[in-house]
Amino acid sequence: MSIAAAVLLVIGxxxxxxxxxxxxxxxxxxxGKARAHSLPGQHGWYVALWTVxxxxxxxxxxxxxxxxxxxTQVMASPEAQSLPAFDMQRRAxxxxxxxxxxGQAETAFNPQAHxxxxxxxRAIGFYSWVGLAVALLVAFAGxxxxxxxxxxxxxxxxxxxxxxxxxxLLASLIAVLTTLGIVLSLLFESLRFxxxxxxxxxxxxxxxxxxxxxxxDQAGSSGxxxxxxxxWGTIFIGAIIAMLVAIPLGLMSAIxxxxxxxxxxxxxxxxxxxxxxxxxxxxxxxxxxxxxAPAVRDLGLSLGIPSSTESALxxxxxxxIMIIPFVSSxxxxxxxxVPQAMRDGSLAMGATTSETIRKVLVPAALPGVVGxxxxxxxxxxxxxxxxxxxxxxxxxLTANPFASVTTVTTQIVQxxxxxxxxxxxxxxxxFALGLVLFLVTLALNVVALxxxxxxxxxxx
Amino acid sequence: MTTVDRxxxxxxxxxxxxxxxxxxxxxxxxxxxxxxxILVSIGFLAFLLVTMMANGIRGFSQTEIRVDLDPASAQSxxxxxxxxxxxxxxxxxxxxxxxxxxxxxARQGAVWLPASTEIDMAAKGDGAADxxxxxxxxxxxxxxxxxxxxxxxxxADATDPTLVGIWGAFKGSLLTMLVTLALAFPIGxxxxxxxxxxxxxxxxxxxxxxxxxxxxxxxxxxxGLLGLAVFLNVMHLxxxxxxxxxxxxxxxxxxxxxxAGRNAIKSVPPSIRDAALGVGASRIxxxxxxxxxxALPGILTGTIIGMARALGETAPLLMIGxxxxxxxxxGGFSDPASVLPVQIFLWSDEVSRGFVEKTSAAIIVLLAxxxxxxxxxxxxxxxxERRW
Numbered sequence: 119m120s121i122a123a124a125v126l127l128v129i130g131x132x133x134x135x136x137x138x139x140x141x142x143x144x145x146x147x148x149x150g151k152a153r154a155h156s157l158p159g160q161h162g163w164y165v166a167l168w169t170v171x172x173x174x175x176x177x178x179x180x181x182x183x184x185x186x187x188x189x190t191q192v193m194a195s196p197e198a199q200s201l202p203a204f205d206m207q208r209r210a211x212x213x214x215x216x217x218x219x220x221g222q223a224e225t226a227f228n229p230q231a232h233x234x235x236x237x238x239x240r241a242i243g244f245y246s247w248v249g250l251a252v253a254l255l256v257a258f259a260g261x262x263x264x265x266x267x268x269x270x271x272x273x274x275x276x277x278x279x280x281x282x283x284x285x286x287l288l289a290s291l292i293a294v295l296t297t298l299g300i301v302l303s304l305l306f307e308s309l310r311f312x313x314x315x316x317x318x319x320x321x322x323x324x325x326x327x328x329x330x331x332x333x334x335d336q337a338g339s340s341g342x343x344x345x346x347x348x349x350w351g352t353i354f355i356g357a358i359i360a361m362l363v364a365i366p367l368g369l370m371s372a373i374x375x376x377x378x379x380x381x382x383x384x385x386x387x388x389x390x391x392x393x394x395x396x397x398x399x400x401x402x403x404x405x406x407x408x409x410x411a412p413a414v415r416d417l418g419l420s421l422g423i424p425s426s427t428e429s430a431l432x433x434x435x436x437x438x439i440m441i442i443p444f445v446s447s448x449x450x451x452x453x454x455x456v457p458q459a460m461r462d463g464s465l466a467m468g469a470t471t472s473e474t475i476r477k478v479l480v481p482a483a484l485p486g487v488v489g490x491x492x493x494x495x496x497x498x499x500x501x502x503x504x505x506x507x508x509x510x511x512x513x514x515l516t517a518n519p520f521a522s523v524t525t526v527t528t529q530i531v532q533x534x535x536x537x538x539x540x541x542x543x544x545x546x547x548x549f550a551l552g553l554v555l556f557l558v559t560l561a562l563n564v565v566a567l568x569x570x571x572x573x574x575x576x577x578x
Numbered sequence: 579m580t581t582v583d584r585x586x587x588x589x590x591x592x593x594x595x596x597x598x599x600x601x602x603x604x605x606x607x608x609x610x611x612x613x614x615x616i617l618v619s620i621g622f623l624a625f626l627l628v629t630m631m632a633n634g635i636r637g638f639s640q641t642e643i644r645v646d647l648d649p650a651s652a653q654s655x656x657x658x659x660x661x662x663x664x665x666x667x668x669x670x671x672x673x674x675x676x677x678x679x680x681x682x683x684a685r686q687g688a689v690w691l692p693a694s695t696e697i698d699m700a701a702k703g704d705g706a707a708d709x710x711x712x713x714x715x716x717x718x719x720x721x722x723x724x725x726x727x728x729x730x731x732x733x734a735d736a737t738d739p740t741l742v743g744i745w746g747a748f749k750g751s752l753l754t755m756l757v758t759l760a761l762a763f764p765i766g767x768x769x770x771x772x773x774x775x776x777x778x779x780x781x782x783x784x785x786x787x788x789x790x791x792x793x794x795x796x797x798x799x800x801x802g803l804l805g806l807a808v809f810l811n812v813m814h815l816x817x818x819x820x821x822x823x824x825x826x827x828x829x830x831x832x833x834x835x836x837x838a839g840r841n842a843i844k845s846v847p848p849s850i851r852d853a854a855l856g857v858g859a860s861r862i863x864x865x866x867x868x869x870x871x872x873a874l875p876g877i878l879t880g881t882i883i884g885m886a887r888a889l890g891e892t893a894p895l896l897m898i899g900x901x902x903x904x905x906x907x908x909g910g911f912s913d914p915a916s917v918l919p920v921q922i923f924l925w926s927d928e929v930s931r932g933f934v935e936k937t938s939a940a941i942i943v944l945l946a947x948x949x950x951x952x953x954x955x956x957x958x959x960x961x962x963e964r965r966w
Binding site: 275279282283285286287289290291292293294296297299300303304306307366367368369370371373374375377378387389390391393394396397398399400401402403404405407408409439442443446470471472473475476493496497499500501502503506507527530531534535548549552555556559560563567 | 601602604605608609611612613614615616618619620622623626629630764765768769771772773776777785786789790791792793795796797798799800801803804806807808829832833836860861862886887889890891892893896897901919920922923926934937938941944945948949952956
């Protein structure tokens with residue numbers, strides 16, 4: 119009897135409760151009878167909630183509890199007396215026996231596991247039946263009690279609506295919990311990292327070689343965790359090269375679309391730009407690695423510059439293209455927010471459209487555009503797949519766009535995939551990098567939103 | 579005291595005409611630059627799509643070679659030694675050709691079996707010199723043909739590019755999206771309703787709003803770190819499972835749905851609410867009977883766009899271990915699985931040249947799905963959107 123089946127059964131009971139309570143409440147209504155406080159459906163919901171919620175709550179608790187109960191029963195059985203006292207060995211045998219009993223494995227490495235498997239199976243069977251029986255009992259008890267309260271004067275609606283409000287509040291608290299979860303998990307793991315590596319070395323060190331820390335005898339003492347090369351790589355690709363591509367192209371696209379394009383042309387071009395935003399980053403990454411990177415390297419070599427296949431320029435170019443629709447739509451919004459009177463005034467003075475745009479619209483929209491660019495930067499530095507696939511792993515501190523640099527996100531992926539030991543500074547460094555990334559993107563967003571908001575107020 | 583020059587401007591003078599010409603030329607240049615900017619962006623999109631199409635379309639076809647089983651080979655086949663039966667042709671055939679032979683049930687005579695990557699590439703006009711020669715030889719003997727690669731649409735990951743399939747990753751994506759939708763949609767809609775309709779204006783509400791807006795801007799890889807730290811290391815859920823992937827992506831998608839939902843609810847005019855309240859509906863009834871149905875098309879559009887973004891997401895799934903080699907399609911929510919974008923990432927890392935076309939073919943499948951989802955969103959928006 120699996121937990122899913124028990125949940126389904128309880129929900130089925132809830133349906134029965136809803137139907138029967140509604141039928142009973144429907145009998146109150148009718149001509150010549152007392153006017154009921156709540157509608158039949160609301161009585162139905164009240165009884166159904168009392169049937170389902172306590173039982174589901176019980177099942178959730180039981181699901182966590184029964185593992186221990188099963189374990190105690192297995193350990194108390196005569197077959198378990200012969201288990202070795204050594205903890206690790208005993209746990210390995212028990213795990214195998216559990217796998218056998220639940221059908222996840224067909225044979226076990228340890229013969230003792232075969233002896234224990236039937237014991238396990240019995241215990242699991244026993245407790246799952248107990249759990250189901252109690253859950254059904256709880257459902258019946260809750261339902262029956264609620265059903266007994268169904269009467270014309272009973273305020274079912276108030277109670278049901280209070281539950282709905284609680285559910286709404288709970289749902290919106292999940293966002294806060296997620297934020298809290300992100301901050302706490304990043305902080306917690308970063309603090310563990312900083313207890314091994316000094317924060318000063320991390321933030322200002324120039325040398326990044328986390329790989330050496332994997333040697334167990336030297337853990338924490340040998341790897342160099344100076345993250346400056348990563349920060350530089352991230353800024354170089356995300357905030358410099360990508361923006362050099364995205365700002366002119368995005369801004370000019372927005373100007374053309376809002377000021378020059380006919381409505382028909384606009385209705386064709388704008389969705390096409392939006393498709394550019396909808397292409398998954400892994401596709402951009404593959405494109406950058408397969409097509410753009412070799413071309414960029416050949417260009418670099420023909421110019422006589424030392425070039426790498428995994429160049430900063432290739433990753434930055436493709437990332438810039440990815441950001442274009444983002445910059446364009448932000449610029450579009452802020453240009454549209456400039457009052458029409460300013461544009462008309464400029465045109466009436468005899469300025470051409472381009473003069474109006476350059477001398478009036480863009481300066482007036484500048485705060486919004488700057489805010490949009492900041493948001494775009496925060497998007498670009500958090501972008502992962504393009505740089506993982508097209509930028510390199512070498513932590514170089516160079517301003518040569520044809521050379522290979524690495525970024526914060528690349529290193530996070532690199533540190534956390536493959537073999538993981540959870541206590542090594544190598545793995546924990548990823549969380550410290552994540553914390554820095556989180557804080558920087560957060561700061562960029564807060565500043566950008568403030569700039570945009572302040573500017574909007576200026577024209578309202 | 580200076581005198582003001584009151585002579586009227588000579589609009590038809592040579593200097594003025596030149597000036598006007600210069601200004602109009604600047605105007606035209608500016609306009610052209612704008613057009614060029616947008617054409618460059620769209621040209622890049624077209625270039626990307628054409629490259630992927632050109633590479634990927636070949637991934638859907640497969641070269642097959644006819645093998646005539648001689649009596650000796652037929653004997654091996656009858657004895658169950660499929661690999662031995664194909665030993666003479668092993669260089670030409672795919673490493674998994676014997677599997678196909680076993681499945682085909684053929685015991686003698688001619689069978690068509692998938693060719694090796696080298697021959698396959700040669701058949702598609704992109705092979706090495708000796709493979710090219712071997713292919714021409716086969717062509718002269720009329721022993722090669724090209725067929726639709728059904729295995730690509732029905733199989734899962736494999737080590738040999740001629741044997742890989744997309745179905746395993748596709749099913750993984752489907753299961754992951756199911757978990758994401760089941761969690762993110764109700765939670766997102768309920769939070770949107772609460773924040774837009776009921777929340778009192780106080781510090782708590784501000785905190786909820788701020789955290790939702792921030793979550794929408796947090797880089798996706800951070801959600802992967804959260805999933806790793808909470809779902810795997812604290813809650814000990816299975817690694818690489820659609821369940822964990824779906825949970826992680828749900829946290830990422832939820833803010834998108836909340837923001838879209840709030841905008842949709844906000845656009846329902848207050849008169850609807852007032853009318854419902856006026857005839858005696860409770861505040862819950864007003865929302866669930868009147869506001870929510872009217873806002874639903876907008877909410878659904880936002881949900882589809884959020885789901886499309888989640889479907890293309892790779893980085894957070896790499897963090898929770900979804901980069902394992904999974905050779906069988908997942909059977910349930912806690913089985914090890916891969917998803918389409920991660921599969922693309924894994925194939926793009928492969929050395930064998932045969933994987934290039936498979937990666938592009940997988941990209942075509944992914945893009946087709948995203949396009950379909952976005953198309954559906956646009957259709958819903960156009961069909962049901964009401965301007966009040």
